[in-house]
Amino acid sequence: MQGRYRVVRTLGGGGFGITYEIDDSGLPKVLKVLTNSLPKAIELFQQESSVLSRLQHPGIPKVESDGYFTYLPRDSEHPFHCLVMEKIEGVNLDEYMRESRSYQPIAELASINWLKQLVQILHQVHHQQYFHRDIKPANIMLRPDGQLALIDFGTAREVTQTFMQKLAGQEVTGIVSLGYTPPEQMNGRAVPQSDFYALGRTFIFLLTGKFPNSFPEDPRTGELIWRNYAPHVSQQLGNLIDYLVAPFPGNRPKDASQILDLLAAIDKDSSNYEKAPVHNTPKYAGFWKRAIAYIIDYVIIVIGVMVISGIVGSILVDVFPASMATLPSSIPKEKITSTPITDAVVGGLFTSSFGLFGLLLVFFVSDPPLYPVAKITSLLILILQWLYFVFLESSNLQATVGKMPLQIIATDANGKRLSFAQANIRYWSKNLSGIMLCIGYVVAIFTKKKQALHDIIANTLVINK
Known part of the structure; x- marks a missing residue:
């Protein structure tokens, strides 16, 4: 394809497209092919290409300027929309928890390290006036060196675009991943703080090994009652995660920088994090x-x-x-x-x-x-x-x-x-x-x-x- 890409194998597929591993002059890459011809699906697919080409961060798959193209197969009347991006080696966190840990909770030190990495990625995304809208374990890749990468930017949206659509009274596309999507996003009112909610819910899953929707909610405040399933989590980290998953977006951190400051304060207050869970249990x-x-x-x-x-x-x-x-x-x-x-x-x-x-x-x-x-x-x-x-x-x-x-x-x-x-x-x-x-x-x-x-x-x- 395009005189340079050779399809090696199928990586996966869903209702909207198929993902392949391809060879680009000896360099493995990923090819996403959109199989759905609906205008909205094409718009989101093109948007992913636009977002990824602007974002330059080791935790985000790289897309070159010519990474998006259309391809017309011989047996089709409609062209396929294609996107070539960097291949992130490793497993996603959903697979990691299921296959490598049998849903055993991760340690607090690891969770703090991972949370910092993901917040730094979000800082870059939000700084470019975008927000992801579909953060969940399946969309976070764990590289062999322990570094994380955030993938699947097909649902990302420009902040100003969403805001203008709301002012005009237009409906904003709802993206729902059960257990991770915040209430306001289910109503088509996603904001950058919606990413923080999904991130917090992801870490509740990682720290408990349990699906977020399996926990009860406080009928008075709407807060998720999860900490008794994570006795190894310190009070400081537990409070931060509760801050991220506050039911109302105005009660969550204002931006990624504030979260990074809170994580730095947690590090400063704890001279030895390996002992912190014991003291805070x-x-x-x-x-x-x-x-x-x-x-x-x-x-x-x-x-x-x-x-x-x-x-x-x-x-x-x-x-x-x-x-x-x-x-x-x-x-x-x-x-x-x-x-x-x-x-x-x-x-x-x-x-x-x-x-x-x-x-x-x-x-x-x-x-x-x-x-x-x-x-x-x-x-x-x-x-x-x-x-x-x-x-x-x-x-x-x-x-x-x-x-x-x-x-x-x-x-x-x-x-x-x-x-x-x-x-x-x-x-x-x-x-x-x-x-x-x-x-x-x-x-x-x-x-x-x-x-x-x-x-x-x-x-x-x-x-x-």
């Missing part, structure tokens, strides 16, 4: 430390309950004596050995000690029945106890009064502050642990992350601060 609070915290909370709550129940009970009996301090006439007087105020305190103690189970005892099991004032105060105590745990554990303190002196806090699976909803799930499932004769608490002894039953249900952790 959460230290889960042991069973006995948690038990002491619970006892402290229990003592505080019981003392508070006795005072509150006595005061509230007295007020209710004074204001509503007929309804609050009266038992059914069917109960023999000799069985009634307590007073309304005493019952109010007893009811509060039952609820504070056994939670929802204690409230059920007050309402339905006690014999003889407790005075009505006891039921009202018990319900109030349950609400106050609920507020105590839920508000404190979802606040900036992340801990109850019992946990504070022991320097332990409640967090989500990523070590972040609990949402109000998650703290609620933790509290009510904790009641389940109590109903099960505290077996749910004992579970913490046998789990790897010292999680009690309610921690497992709520996907929470209790860690040393």
